[in-house]
Amino acid sequence: MSALGAVEVDAAAGGPLFRPLSAEDGEQRPAEIESLCMNCFRNGVTRLLLTRIPFFKEIIVSSFACDSCSWSNTEIQSAGRIQEQGVRYTLAVTSRQDMNREVVKTDCATARIPELDFEIPAFTQKGVLTTVEGIIDRAVAGLEQDQPVRRATDEEVASKIDEFIGKLKQLKELHSSFTFIVDDPSGNSFVENPHAPQKDDALVVTHYRRTPQQAAMLGLEGEEVDEKAANSAEDLRNEVLQFNTNCPECNAPANTNMKLVQIPHFKEVIIMATNCDSCGHRTNEVKSGGAIEPQGTRITLRITDPSDMTRDVLKSETCSVEIPELEFELGMGALGGKFTTLEGLLKDIGELVERNPFTLGDSSAPSKTEKLQEFLGKLREIVEGKAKAHFIMDDPAGNSYLQNVYAPEEDPELKVERYERTFEQNEDLGLNDMKTEGYEAEGAPGR
Template sequence: MSVISEENVRGGSVFKDISADDEDWQPTEIESLCMNCYQNGTTRLLLTKIPFFKEIIVSSFSCANCSWSNTEIQSAGRIQEQGVCYTLKVRTKQDLNREVVKADCATTRIPELDFEIPPFTQKGSLSTIEGLLDRAVAGLEQDQAVRRATDPEVAEKIDEFIQKLRKLKEVENEFTLVIEDPSGNSFVENPVAPQKDEALTVSLFKRTIQQDKQLGLRADDDSDEEPAGNDLDTMRNEVLVFDTNCPECNAPASTNMKLVQIPHFKEVIIMATNCDSCGHRTNEVKSGGATEELGTKITLNITDSSDMTRDVLKSETCSVMIPELEFELGMAALGGKFTTLEGLLKDIKDLIVAKNPFVCGDSGTTDRVQKLNEFGAVLDKVIAGEMNVHIILDDPAGNSYLQNVYAPEPDPELITEKYTRSFEQNEELGLNDMKTEGYQEEN
């Protein structure tokens, strides 16, 4: 029986890349009860990494007495700060081939059929849109034989609904697939990356207290009242430190947080995480103020490599566009960043080329990988100042910033526009349902 050694834990991560060459890394074997014959069988646990789930636990049970076996995959990655919702308009049969990572806590809906798969009713899976439909059909068919004998009317209605689900695979009419995951660990493939996917909408949302309890982030008997905030004067003068887990190796780490005043802009919150186990470092920026009354659109004409040293604050609600490259990065990607223009472009390159989960391993086709590598080479030219392009930061919340190197004088290559948000943008920011007046009269 092999075990996870202390040396592996101290080495930084107990999660290893799958490799046929690593003979020393063996599954952990545990004697456990067989739920089929109630005699002892063997469970094998393998802690590893795959491109989609980062860290996973693969468990395989087998019983030598009755030959029953079972395999399960569980995500061992951290729960993200915000939930994510993917809304896909399925218009062609090609859309059925999109790869999907669905966490076990995600809710799947097809509004046109009034169909919903509640959270925690299915195990996490890596599949396609067609695979999700087939899995839903298989789940509905599972007990049909018993239903036909005990309740024929219900069985007949389920048969009719199963036919509707199967008909969706013909894509005779457009339908909508919604995957809402409060853990933020589900994904839907964008097959036209790095271009914007017109059929796919990605939005982030703040978890409710009930969702926090379902994910185990709050105790079931925890009060529904939000904790009181820290004193702002204390936060301005001190660096706050709190415990967290490393996003790469999941080892215990610490996050530093501080309020910083950006010249000629506003106050922001900078959070930096350093991991002593694997050396991973990351930083994220949150706006320290309220949502502005108007959105902000910043356009910079990059004319020289010196522009790469400009400071950039990209909030989590800001999208990035490069018209000359027909490229658009949605506001749900990268999160908040306080870096230089060069750093932002390198992060974009890493996101769509090096860290793109849908081009790793067997999932990446040759044409797609070549296309993204060519796009990465073009970004390298922009960073080196060999190619002049325009970069646009569009933030409907008005909390993003690009340094004016001529401040307080106007910058001839920088255009900042204020605009009124659309209803859809207010909806994404959660402002349409926000009521701040009239409470006195109602009470």
């Protein structure tokens, strides 16, 4: 029977599979299995202990010992999966108690001591359950292992390593404080907090998102796919999407282009444009990319200069337009949603008036025709900068916008007011009958 099988049988007999590391009840017995010694190729004994570290997680501690050649090896493996985020432990070592802190260092973790510019790279050591002092001892033992050969081949390098080993040993004497860092992209390493569950001022724990290179190092191809998917989604936001529709005029097949645009100092909007190759009909429409705002918006611009005609304007479907000097008001829904300049919007208003057969067509009365010609003349003067006027946009949904050319500073000619909607305005927007709170609990059938 395998060692893990033996442990599972013990657990099935009534005991927990993972017991606390500090258990003192005598029940925490390691499972033993005979295995091959990789040093002398004779049989030795591997002991496996499934244990749980308080305030951390379950781990598997394995220890091998060979009675023939006295070779031994100890390592740990995480009993859980790779975590969602990597983890970095930064410990300020100032006392003997800090040197005795338990440390779980997996094989993919990096250990560093910045004061000595010393680093143990990932995958150069097996995972260990030890202490801060034990990490330093293992580093010293690893450096001393090949020193006799170095002294025979390169005395200068050997002397420098001896000097560095001396510095590592001095750290154990705590002549000065130092920083000990364990960085593990898998998130399965651990440095003990003796004050747990209280905060440890000497220990800083930082969780971070793995880079694609770290994910590849851990063999997590899925994270690279997620990264590529995120990049693809970002590229999609920068593309113009196209889908098939029918022309609203002649009903012939046509293409509609759609683009998501971020308006500076405002929000995202969706611009859609349809061009019909059969009849030449062209339409464009703007939809807000966000929800209805908590308050309505009233924007007032005092047109004083021809440069005002170049200001960007977003007029939503719920926005009405007013020009007091011309006694003109454009109701909600007229012209639909538009993202253009102030000049373009005023020209669209003029075209809307001219296209109406009951105003300037054969069905119009002479008196009305004269008044509307006068209106169009004054409107052209405003567009050409020959006359001053006030341009007012009132949007109960709060999704309209008029460019502030002084942004982020205040515009002396632009006034933006927020107001509470009336019951009638909420009724027009369909908000009075909209219920979003407690809907599932009260409106779900059969409850």
